[in-house]
Amino acid sequence: MSINLWKYRFPFLAVVLLAIVAGCRSKDSAAPATATASHKTPRPGQNDPAEEYCLLQTELKLAKEKKTYLVIDIPNREILLKLGGVVVWNDPIIIDSVGESDSLSKFADKFTDGNKVFIRPVIDKHLYAASDKSSDSVLKIVSEVVRAKIDLMQRVVPERFEILWGNDLLFDIRTEVPGKPRSKFKNTVVELQHALQRPFGEAHVVLRMNADQAITLYRVAERGLPTLIYPGP
Amino acid sequence: MKKIILFVILPLVVIITGGIIYLLSSAPGDMGNSDAPAFADSVTVELPKDAKAAKKALATARAALARLQQRKPYLVIDTHANKIFLRTEDSVLIEATCSTGSGGEYIDSTTGKKWIFDTPRGIFKISTKIPHPWWRKPDWAFLEEGETIPKNEGERLDPNMMGDYAMGFGDGYFVHGTIYERLLGINVTHGCVRVGSDDLEKIYNKTPIGTALYIF
Numbered sequence: 001m002s003i004n005l006w007k008y009r010f011p012f013l014a015v016v017l018l019a020i021v022a023g024c025r026s027k028d029s030a031a032p033a034t035a036t037a038s039h040k041t042p043r044p045g046q047n048d049p050a051e052e053y054c055l056l057q058t059e060l061k062l063a064k065e066k067k068t069y070l071v072i073d074i075p076n077r078e079i080l081l082k083l084g085g086v087v088v089w090n091d092p093i094i095i096d097s098v099g100e101s102d103s104l105s106k107f108a109d110k111f112t113d114g115n116k117v118f119i120r121p122v123i124d125k126h127l128y129a130a131s132d133k134s135s136d137s138v139l140k141i142v143s144e145v146v147r148a149k150i151d152l153m154q155r156v157v158p159e160r161f162e163i164l165w166g167n168d169l170l171f172d173i174r175t176e177v178p179g180k181p182r183s184k185f186k187n188t189v190v191e192l193q194h195a196l197q198r199p200f201g202e203a204h205v206v207l208r209m210n211a212d213q214a215i216t217l218y219r220v221a222e223r224g225l226p227t228l229i230y231p232g233p
Numbered sequence: 234m235k236k237i238i239l240f241v242i243l244p245l246v247v248i249i250t251g252g253i254i255y256l257l258s259s260a261p262g263d264m265g266n267s268d269a270p271a272f273a274d275s276v277t278v279e280l281p282k283d284a285k286a287a288k289k290a291l292a293t294a295r296a297a298l299a300r301l302q303q304r305k306p307y308l309v310i311d312t313h314a315n316k317i318f319l320r321t322e323d324s325v326l327i328e329a330t331c332s333t334g335s336g337g338e339y340i341d342s343t344t345g346k347k348w349i350f351d352t353p354r355g356i357f358k359i360s361t362k363i364p365h366p367w368w369r370k371p372d373w374a375f376l377e378e379g380e381t382i383p384k385n386e387g388e389r390l391d392p393n394m395m396g397d398y399a400m401g402f403g404d405g406y407f408v409h410g411t412i413y414e415r416l417l418g419i420n421v422t423h424g425c426v427r428v429g430s431d432d433l434e435k436i437y438n439k440t441p442i443g444t445a446l447y448i449f
Contacts, residue, residue: 049291050280056294057278063301066356068449081449084356085301087322088309088447124264134419146421147377148335148350153420155313186263212314219313220449223264 048115055118055230059085062119062226070122070225074108074232081220089220091213096174099206107203111169111229120165122225127218128160128187129179158214162190163221168202170194173218175211307445308359308408308436310426312352315418317408317428319436327439329432330417331408334424341376348373350423353406357446361401362437366409368394373423396430398437402446409433 062069063085071080072093081089095101112118133155134142143150159179162172181187194202209217280287306326309318312333319327334352341347368391375382383389396410411417411427421427428436 049287053280053287053291053294054278056291056298060294060297063298068354083447083449085298086303086307086445086447087320088449089311126263139419142416142419142421146335146416147339148337148421152336155315155420212316216311216314216316 051115051231055228058119059228062228068220068225070220070227071230072108072111072227073230074104075230077104079217081216089213089216091209091217093205094208096206096208099172099204103203103205105232107169107171107205108229108231110167110201110203111165112231113167115231118231119226119228120167120169122163122221122223122227123166124164124223125218125221126162126164126186126190127156127158127182128162128190129181130156130158130161131177131179133157133215155215156218157211158218161214161218163217165227168197168200170202170204172204172206173209173214174206175209175214177211303445305444306439307447308440310352310408310446310448312354312420312448315420317426317432317436319439327432327435329428329436332411332413332417332422332427333420334422335420339373339377341372346372348423352422352424352426352448353404354448357402357448359400359402359408359440359442359444359446361399362440362442363399363401365392365397366395366399366407367392371405396427396433398433400437400440408436408446 059071063082066084068081068083068088071082073080077093079091079093080087093104095104100106111120134153136150136154139150139153142148142153157177157179158173158175159177160172160174162170164170194204198204281290302322306319306321309320310316310331310333311318315331315333317327317329317331318325334350336349336351338347338349370389370391372382393412395407396412399407399409401407406425408426408428410430410433413421413427414429417427417429
């Protein structure tokens with residue numbers, strides 16, 4: 001008995017589409033929404049006093065904890081690291097030519113979820129490629145002199161890495177330093193994930209950054225790092 | 234043909250679907266796939282409804298945040314990139330390469346005492362400034378070398394190790410010079426912050442006692 005496979009194309013596509021939608025929904029629902037303004041939420045840029053108050057109180061709380069937190073300053077197009085409310089590191093946001101020019105405003109909209117959420121923790125990061133800052137042979141000699149382990153002294157200089165905040169929010173950061181892929185397989189899986197998620201609203205900002213600055217940002221961006229956004233107009 | 238659908242096509246559809254679900258639902262990064270830590274006490278605030286009270290609350294919050302800002306230049310030590318900065322909120326006045334703690338540890342096999350060679354992170358103040366500092370070698374410095382701890386205090390003193398200047402920021406930690414300038418940029422210290430002599434002189438001269446120091 002012969003069966004025409006073409007006849008089954010719609011059920012097959014339906015199963016695949018359902019799977020994609022289910023996958024996306026499960027991820028969205030896990031997205032952390034932390035600092036929320038309990039007021040009617042205006043669009044970014046209206047300088048709503050309630051929105052500003054919520055933002056100020058959120059930052060004050062972070063500053064009092066005396067731990068490092070990240071700030072994405074949209075109006076000034078800058079990324080900052082702050083400690084106790086004081087800037088300890090900053091770098092301009094430079095959108096890479098491979099990225100979409102309006103990706104930052106899309107990111108801000110998605111991050112704030114209509115100016116309701118100003119803070120999200122870093123949930124993950126992925127290092128695509130990197131080089132070692134010091135050669136292992138140099139560090140081997142140094143480690144014998146100072147009696148410290150090589151892996152504690154080594155620093156990776158990222159060629160490309162990404163920081164994820166959940167809710168399909170990510171910064172894809174690229175530097176001028178050529179590096180070796182950490183895992184070609186993992187890189188392919190991650191790229192495939194993004195390719196699948198992009199049509200469902202992934203906010204993907206591709207940034208260009210100086211390698212020295214990228215070392216700091218890559219190392220600081222640990223899971224749970226609070227990230228505050230100053231939404232722009 | 235039914236068998237082909239049952240045993241080949243259907244399993245393939247299940248595998249592909251499962252793969253897509255996995256790819257879409259798992260976080261793509263390097264930190265595994267556990268839930269992100271939520272902030273235990275989220276900030277949920279509401280501006281007072283009364284216009285006057287709202288204005289006052291807003292002004293108070295703005296002032297509280299402004300009070301945290303540094304009016305004078307402050308020092309920042311980036312232990313990740315091994316950099317030291319004298320900076321303001323808006324600009325970097327001096328940037329130099331330094332060396333910070335290795336994060337290694339030493340355990341004295343006789344007493345079991347343990348030292349962790351980390352540079353402390355947080356907010357500090359420059360509390361002392363010492364020109365031509367002498368290093369008073371702590372116990373670990375002798376134990377690491379396999380030497381016995383001297384009873385004579387004078388045998389602990391080393392006039393060269395700390396370079397030309399030292400700035401203390403509490404608990405025996407200093408920003409100081411080094412005789413190992415070639416190791417600057419690498420995490421090799423026992424917790425202090427080493428800076429090259431030229432940069433140290435510039436920083437020392439522009440850093441009065443009481444200058445805020447941020448280490449991250």
